Amino acid sequence: MRGSDGSPAEMPFVPSTDDWPWPDEATAERLLSGEDVGPDAPLDLQELALVLSAAARPATQRELSGEEEAVAAFMLAVATVPRAKTWARRGAETRVRTFTLARKVPVLAAGGVLAVAVALGGTAAAGGLPAPLQSVAHTVFGAPAPTPPPPSQIRHAQQTGNGQRPVPSAGRSPSAAPAKHAKTKTASSSKTPKTAKTATKTAKASAKAGKQAAKAEVQAVKAELKATAAATSARATGKVVATSHHRNCRGKHLRC
Amino acid sequence: MFYGRFVLGEGFPKVLRAAADGDAAAFATLWRDSHPPLLRYLWVAAGDAAEDLASDVWLDVARRIAKFKGGEPEFRGWLFTLARRRVIDRHRYQARHPESPTGDIAPLDRPASDDTFAAALEDISTGAALALIATLPHEQAEIIVLRVVVGMEATDVAALVGKSPGAVRVAAHRGLRTLSARLANAGSVLPDQRGTAADRAV
Numbered sequence: 001m002r003g004s005d006g007s008p009a010e011m012p013f014v015p016s017t018d019d020w021p022w023p024d025e026a027t028a029e030r031l032l033s034g035e036d037v038g039p040d041a042p043l044d045l046q047e048l049a050l051v052l053s054a055a056a057r058p059a060t061q062r063e064l065s066g067e068e069e070a071v072a073a074f075m076l077a078v079a080t081v082p083r084a085k086t087w088a089r090r091g092a093e094t095r096v097r098t099f100t101l102a103r104k105v106p107v108l109a110a111g112g113v114l115a116v117a118v119a120l121g122g123t124a125a126a127g128g129l130p131a132p133l134q135s136v137a138h139t140v141f142g143a144p145a146p147t148p149p150p151p152s153q154i155r156h157a158q159q160t161g162n163g164q165r166p167v168p169s170a171g172r173s174p175s176a177a178p179a180k181h182a183k184t185k186t187a188s189s190s191k192t193p194k195t196a197k198t199a200t201k202t203a204k205a206s207a208k209a210g211k212q213a214a215k216a217e218v219q220a221v222k223a224e225l226k227a228t229a230a231a232t233s234a235r236a237t238g239k240v241v242a243t244s245h246h247r248n249c250r251g252k253h254l255r256c
Numbered sequence: 257m258f259y260g261r262f263v264l265g266e267g268f269p270k271v272l273r274a275a276a277d278g279d280a281a282a283f284a285t286l287w288r289d290s291h292p293p294l295l296r297y298l299w300v301a302a303g304d305a306a307e308d309l310a311s312d313v314w315l316d317v318a319r320r321i322a323k324f325k326g327g328e329p330e331f332r333g334w335l336f337t338l339a340r341r342r343v344i345d346r347h348r349y350q351a352r353h354p355e356s357p358t359g360d361i362a363p364l365d366r367p368a369s370d371d372t373f374a375a376a377l378e379d380i381s382t383g384a385a386l387a388l389i390a391t392l393p394h395e396q397a398e399i400i401v402l403r404v405v406v407g408m409e410a411t412d413v414a415a416l417v418g419k420s421p422g423a424v425r426v427a428a429h430r431g432l433r434t435l436s437a438r439l440a441n442a443g444s445v446l447p448d449q450r451g452t453a454a455d456r457a458v
Binding site for chain 2: 023025028029031032033034044045047048050051052054055056057058059060063064066067069070071073074075077078
């Protein structure tokens, strides 16, 4: 059905909105921003401005009549909802929350590396590292030189000829074992006189060997003390002096 | 300047902080500032359910205000975002549960457009002007109310309704053009009567 199909009274002419000249874009922006269109504006625009300003008039009493109910509902909500956090607390929590895993990982890694370095350094300073690592620490930052193995172990290595560092025996002092053994033998020799003589002889030989071993150990300790003193003086004078135990180790194919 | 512009200004952060801490007077200040434009927006968008929806919106505000951050424009944006979601929920509910009003109630829902134009031109009250705007397509009416009554800029409205600022401007201009055409069709207000009509309408 078109406009011409009915009488003008039945279907009054309604202009198309797209063809309507008012308002243009600039004027529309002024109207939407609440600016006055001015007294010289066309009547259509003045009417439109009047309608828009009426829609944006200050609040009426009716609109503001529900304030008490709204405040009561607010108080009820505040009482039932978990207490609103203060801004200071909220800021602190936000700061803690922002310390995320992405930031924790590098910090934890750095802390771990530092802890390992401190532990290694402390052990090296106490001379407790394995000989190769202790030697490196000795060269790098002047940690105590690695302790040479006891002469008895060196002899044992020579006897076995494998050139490997000897594994420490259960009895730390090599001289103690024969003495103990001799004592036991002596105690048992009182029962049978024939074997007692042989046992006494064996015990004497063992005691002699123990004395010799102890003497050798004392000499080795003395040599080590000398070597340490020489190394200390060499560090003081800046010279590199091969200590006696280093020479000893090299000659025996042992690592110190 | 229209009513909907931000009136608390520099005092807003203090009021908001107090309201977030549970101060009733501060909340009342926020309510007095924002409720009238909220009610007008909801009236245009949802008709007679405006007051119920406004209560729901303020309940949402009361529950969540402790977590809100921002200034007065952001608060307005947040408030009308909550309101718009309520309107959308209501429209969805109505689509799922259609109501067929009886013949007695139907004429009371909204005045016919001819009556609205006549009322707007004879006595341009706020309600009549809003009724006139509400005759526009929903999107255009919503955008015009947000811009004129609430006082939002085109970019803020675009963020609220999920459109580009250009699309918002085009919709607003089309809405104003339609309003202007309908006003002209309904009959002119003579220049000497215009002031009288505005004075009477409060």
